[in-house]
Amino acid sequence: MATSSVSKGCFVFKPNLKKRKISVPVENYFSKGKNESEDSKLRFETYQLMWQQMQSETERLQEELNKNLFDSLIEFLQKSHYGFQKNSRDWGYQIKLREIPTAALVLGVNVTDHDLTFRSLTEVLQHSVTPYVVSLQAKDCPDMKHFLQKLASQLVDCNVDVQSKEKESVQVTQKRIHYSMDSLSTWYMNVTQKTNPKMPRKKRTSSQWQSPPVVLILKDMESFATKVLQDFIIISSQHLHEFPLILIFGIATSPVVIHRLLPHAVSSLLCIELFQSLSCKEHLTTVLDKLLLTTQFPFKLSEKVLQILTNIFLYHDFSIQNFIKGLQLSLLEHYYSQPLSVLCCNLPEAKRRINFLSDNQCENIRRLSSFRRYVENQASEKQVALLTNERFLKEETQSLLENLHVYHTHYFLILRCLHQFTSSLPKYPLGRQIRELYCTCLEKNIWDSDEYASALQLLRMLAKDELMTMLQKCFKVFKSSSEKQLGNTEKRIEEFLAQFQSLDEAKEEEDTPESQSKGLQKTDLYHLQKSLLEMKELRRASKRQTKFEVLREQVVSFIDSLVREYLLPPETQPLHEVLYFSAAHTLRQHLNAAPRIALHTALNNPYYYLKNEALRSEEGCIPNVAPDICIAYKLHLECSRLINLVDWSEAFATVVTAAEKVDANSVTSEERNEIIHARFIRAVSELELLGFIKPTKQKTDHVARLTWGGC
């Protein structure tokens, strides 16, 4: 069956049922793609396991981070509904009765992540506040009618969820009714009164309230039509006493937008409270912290990859979801392209797997550049053994993997430690976020960088209390880690802390005699000046370090030694290829593609794709044998806004005939011209399809150029 026709554009292919039954399992695609399908099944399983773990971890994180926000929101909802509940006659309440309680939820510009937040918010609210939670999106509500309709139908649905299905038939018929606020409030009255007798049964779900409020979430407040929003607020404020509505605005930009969208008359009907969600940067930091800066997941990103992912995040979308998608892709790519990634799992399992490695995989290990470097540094007998004896190789690999694990444990501890020290330095020479520090550490020996030197310099100038808080923080970092391998370091820090404390007392003793010896003597101005100068000279000459300075120096050099010992870049570790994903290029291509550049390169420099020597040319010009579209494109760059088709085609013909001189005799010149004209037409219509030109009516037989600049 062909897929082109002049009468339709959709072609459905349905294989017969028998055939369809044999669905190919996904892992087959995983293995078939590569020729060397070493352990591909195992690799795919590992990938899936790992991804599941990471995903659940991120979800857990998300929940945790949102918890605070949700708690305060719920508190607000309960508080604001309390008045309605009490039905008190208090004057302040009477005023308030006209105001719709509104929570403005500032969520940040990463709109794509909002959905997730709202979904969990709805769940939480339904669970703890009210069954009637409705969320609306601007695109569903172009006018008041649709707004109310959506609201009502979702409310009814909520009701169905809570109640038994007995009234379902009634509700279905209701669906077509034209809704008004009146009908909604009568509906609400009905529902609440009906449920009141049944209260004991669902006491747990709708909590302690007799008449639960209706919570309306407007997911993207900015994109709602102002008219709809205003009308709705005015109308519902009139009905507030019988229809206890609470609004939640999802705001992506800034809270000012409320006042921009709503005139004072309307916004005065709202009792707005502002809630700020966690900034997405902090969110990213936590995600990185829990997914990458940990030994829980063996999978690691190389410096370039991490850089690309964070750059996409920071410069493109601020979207955590996209970041996690990038992480998923790199995970997949790693397991897909690196046969040894089968060992990228937790340590005991990896050790077990090493024993079952095939000969081919052993060869793969030997081919790893980091492993080769490692072998070269060994004694010659060991070298031979490693290269010939499989068994020995496997044992060695096991120990190397273990070393790698230990290396990571130390690495992250020291990294955090260093971050504690450098994150609060003035001007942040090593970055404010731990991810920046991590990137530099991954890239090279950090102690070789100027930033590190200046950071140490700054550390040497710290005051005592600052230094002590840092040390305390470091101490906490060590304490919190479950691994006790750097126990020695922990002890050292404790010692330092103790020394600092003891310094306090010592210093007081030290200071007193000095100040006394230089006690104030009565003297004239000249002498005072002189003695001051003398004192200054004296100090400079015998600039003796105080105890504190000595200790500070010790601390700094201690940190320095830790860094030099443990923060080696991963490239220095044998077998790092097993755990580190480094194909940054592929990642960028697939996530952050540049279609315009690709198009431009293809048109401008065909040699880049078609490696034919005939197409090789210097910068800026192309040979006349290039594909037609390239020549037409190149010619069109010559023109400004409008292009005369006749001139264009003539220029094209000239160029092309020059290229064809060889076989000029085979066809008559008239026919050849025809063909060339046809080729020109084809090239032009292709350029039109690509969006470089478009037909115009400004002048006959002209086309308009749609791009700017050129060559």
Added chain:
Amino acid sequence: MMSKLELKEDKMLEVQFVGDDDVLNHILDREGGAKIKKERAQLLVNTKKIVKKPEYDLEEDDQEVLKDQNYVEVLGHDVQESLKNGSTTDGGNKVYSFQNRKHPEKMAKLGHSASDKVQLKNNDKSEFLSTAPCGLRKRSIVPRSHSDSESEYSASNSEDDERVAQEYEEDANEVTLGQKIQAQNRVVSAPVCKETPSKKMKRDKTSDLVEEYFEAHSSSKVLTSDRTLQKLKRAKLDQQTLRNLLSKVSPSFSAELKQLNQQYEQLFHKWMLQLHLGFNIVLYGLGSKRDLLERFRTTMLQDCIHVVINGFFPGISVKSILNSITEEVLDHMGTFRSVLDQLEWIINKFKEDSSLELFLLIHNLDSQMLRGDKSQQIIGQLSSLRNIYLIASIDHLNAPLMWDHAKQSLYNWLWYETTTYSHYTEETSYENSLLVKQSGSLPLSSLTHVLRSLTPNARGIFRLLIKYQLDNQDNPSYIGLSFQDFYQQCREAFLVNSDLTLRAQLTEFRDHKLIRTKKGTDGVEYLLIPVDNGTLTDFLEMEEEEF
């Protein structure tokens, strides 16, 4: 620059007598002012400032009697800077050269000069560029000499300016195109210099692309030759002859192209894997990706339900995509109130039945018909389903602009570059390309097809409408034939006997998209055939031949 200094001195001569206090005031003022100016000179080294400066001077002239050396220096600095700037701009021009000097047949000329190797323009361009600063210097002097004669310098109204531009233009032309077209040049420069006075100069100096853009688009006049295709014998080709002609062309670089394609084919398994893992795949790059996707379909998707959607098909719509999913994939016979309802139904269906899997192959997701916001939203929502896998291709230069963040996250794209260099044969075959548009054979054949199946009366009715439309083809405000008039005419021709029968007939036409109805401002229904007049004339001729 010299003239400028002279100008200053002229003004200094006007100084008569000033009291000490005034001098002091002015010194203080002056210092402040100079400082500001210095800063400005540093900030704005681009040339617009030079043009403005004389004006600034003259304004302050009344109060300002003291000219300190400093100020002049600053100005001088400014000019030097700008000249430097100008030369760097030329460097930039090499990258983004924009050449407004449009001469009739220049392109042909260029073509000639590039006969064996298309040195398309680098040669003459670089020559041109090397001379540009010289012209520029000349230019930057001239307006200043005006500034003492005119109270305010304006870029547009001085005649001298035009003269200068003309000079410059000729100068540039000479260098650029060499002697061989001098004769032509004289003909050319007359219209050109009317158009491009000072603007062009400014543009040459500043590297600001944005400015260039607006300048080129500000003038409505177009500087291209007036030659039309009608003078060429082979202006119009229809689709068929075009195809025949092109089939005679032997494809070049087939080995390399094959290699490229093989490279992409190796990715098929990976695509399948990634599709199954929740990503969707979009292909971009030059060349038709239709064959590639077709190969993907035949090798990988034989055992799966899949829908191929030709986005380039002019009659495609989201509705038809959804319809083919509901009717043919899900075997649902009912109808839906709206597209959104339909979408919701499909989404529910796919969520309920997780064993259901569907591959969507969309050629040209960025086509005219699908690029709308709503369509993209709907397709995005479909593609975000776990068991709908979307693999699509985009071709348009600005295609990614269709998607905002929200849509992108729905689509969850993985981008793959597949530059194939294959011709967009199928994509451009639908009568919408530039030079073949006029033939109109597709609507013509569909017209004849549909009309052949109608009764003679219905055909008569339709012919009446065609004739009326053709009679009015020169009337620009023609909006269609009102229903009442049409009914009257049909009655007179004994084609219908009641307006009900006419309405029934019209419904049929409308179903076949042969007519369109539009409510006029007076509330009357107007009927229009949405086919171009050339096709209609052809159709009438054919009809007459047949009968």
